[in-house]
Amino acid sequence: MTDPRFQQAGVAATTYPCGGCGARLEFAPGTTALQCPYCGFRQEITAGDRQIREIPFGELANLARKPVGSIGKYVFACQRCSARTETNETASLCQFCGAPLVIDPAASGQLVPEGVLPFAIDHAAVSTHLKKWTSSRRFAPNALKKVTTAETTKSTYLPHWTYDSQTESAYTGQRGEYYYVTETYYDNGQRKTRRVRRTRWYPARGRVARAFDDVLVPASTQLPIEQIDKLAPWPLPEAAPYQQQYLAGHFALRYDVEPEAGFEEAKRRMAPVIENDCEHDIGGDTQRVHSVDTRHHNVSFKLMLLPVWVASYVYQGRNWQILVNGRTGEVHGERPWSKVKIAIAVVVALIVIAAIVYFVATGGHHSR
Known part of the structure; x- marks a missing residue:
């Protein structure tokens, strides 16, 4: 019997109608509620009976698996306008009417996340963190400091495997x-x-001997791994058992790193600790x-969704990408460098070095 967590993708999606005006509710960062972006109506997310569990790694061999390479794009059917869209993201917005959609996890073709770390900072807070980040970049062009808002900013849940061993x-x-x-x-x-x-x-x-707990491995290769790793640490104890409501109105990437491959990466991350x-x-x-x-x-694992604001801005005709930790506001990403400022810094450094050498060579004083 096929494990329902590995059923092929379907077309059913879930939206959450507003009890005030009939629009669609979205998860409000920093709260435990869905909120209407139009009338402000709120609906608390009720705690279900699910718990975040660690899955014994040995169970993988007994689970029915999808064939490698047969993962297709997800299909959404909008409940408002009936449009059908395809995406690689497990949560999306209808590109025609803008309704937030959340795919049915039982029809996702992949493992259902065990936990989700909900967004804590909203779009306005992201702009504040972005302004601080751009103003603190040394040797950046002056024009970069004028970038206080991103051209595009998406609140995106990134899949991560965690491993205990x-x-x-x-x-x-x-x-x-x-x-x-x-x-x-x-x-x-x-x-x-x-x-x-x-x-x-x-x-x-x-x-x-050492017991490792919650070794994090990014489960998507859609974003630079080194930049994702810099967003750590994550307050994983604050994660909630996965519920679809947390994804409403936000994006979520599907994983493309299988748990077996993720464990091999986890071993590489454990190795320096063991050598120490x-x-x-x-x-x-x-x-x-x-x-x-x-x-x-006693290896176990689980799939977690972690909140990241994926922002981009345009400078000199090129798109630059920035990632913002959706819980802590930690910012990492690409930035341009000012050749003029770097050249001036090099010249100043050479002048200082030359002055020191001259001072030492002359004994610190001039003969009269």
Whole structure:
């Protein structure tokens, strides 16, 4: 029997009519309610009986899976104007009448998110954060500081996998211990001595263990991974069990990184932490780690939707993209550089260096 979480995409979508004027409600950032953008009517999101759960990684092998490469675009049917649209986003707006649509998760062809971290800052707050960001960019063109609003700004939920794992690692390496010797050398014909630090190396091996909790891996490649990672940390304990209402009026990208591939990336993210544990276990004054063999136990995962404002602005005919953490307001993105300002800074630095060299060469004073 096919797991309903992996049924093929359907056409059913969910909208939320306003109880005041009949328009469509949207999730209001910073609240726990849906709100009408026209009359202000609010409807609280009632807590359901769902809980955020960790899925044992071993269950993946027993779940019916969609064939690799057969994921098609999502199809929406607007309940207001009956238009049919296709998109790669799991939440969208009707391009004809503007009604917010949310695809039925049971018909998405993908895993249903376990949790969602709702937006906490709205469009106005994004403009404020953007203004602070542009005004603080060193060596940016002066015209950039005039950019206080983005040309396009979309509130978008980005899918992330989280992984828990109990790890045991066996390592081999070396422990270095410092010692000092006195060395003789000659300077301008004069015999001098100096104290030199050296290292004795001893073989080392051992085992370390660490429990990893909620290692985050972006599950979409539609946006630069390095920029998404810079938006961390995320207040994951504040996440709510997934409900469609949180997506109403907002965008949500589908994942294109499968959980198995995400776990391989999670392992790469765990590796530096484990190596640091090995170095700490080796002890001494300095360490070398030659090999690490890590075993993972009790691995679990879940799909989370994290809020990001995806903004873009135009400068000198080019689109520049900025990402804003929808909870904390942290801003990261692309920015232009002023060649003139950089050139001036380089010239000033060279003048300062030349002045210091001259000062040292002349002994700090001029003979009369």
